[in-house]
Amino acid sequence: MLIVVAREGVLQTRHLNEEIERLKALCVDLEWLxxxxxxxxxxxxxxxxxxxxxxxLRDVPALKGRVVAHPIIGTATALTSELRVIAPDLGWARTMSRFYRLGSPRDTVARMFS
Structure with missing residues (x-):
């Protein structure tokens, strides 16, 4: 599930509560394992x-670009883990593993959210 946050901070999803509960259940199961x-x-x-x-394998939304100061790979071109939330107008994204600050998007991304 990809969640898009608008400039006003409004979440553009109707299923956020269900997704949160699904992820909590997964975390509980993983902790037991x-x-x-x-x-x-x-x-x-x-x-x-x-x-x-x-x-x-299946495709999931992710971000690809030049990452700077990544805790594991440093500075490099990278493909993120699954993209969970993106707020392009607010300059951030949350993947399955971490938050990212967003710099300039490629033209295709800019067109997607304009």
Whole structure:
């Protein structure tokens, strides 16, 4: 889910509460796994069955550009993790991993939000 914040600070999404709850639930599950607690038979009882499955890739919104002072890669051209919130008029974005200050956009981005 990509959330666009307008210049006035208004969120342009109707599903923000549901997304927050979904992410909170994921965090709880990940914390249990980190603690070594695996899902029980009861936990999986109502889970849907995925048969004949494979691991695949899918596109998600992300930002690509020249990053400066990144805590891991320093200064380089980079592709961010999944883009979650963007406020181009306010000069910031939030990816799955961190906030970014936004500099100048490429022409394609400028046209998208004008």
């Amino acid at each position: 980190r603690a070594g607690v695996l899902p029980s038979v009861e936990d999986l009882e109502d889970a849907p069955l995925l048969d004949n499955y494979e691991i695949t």
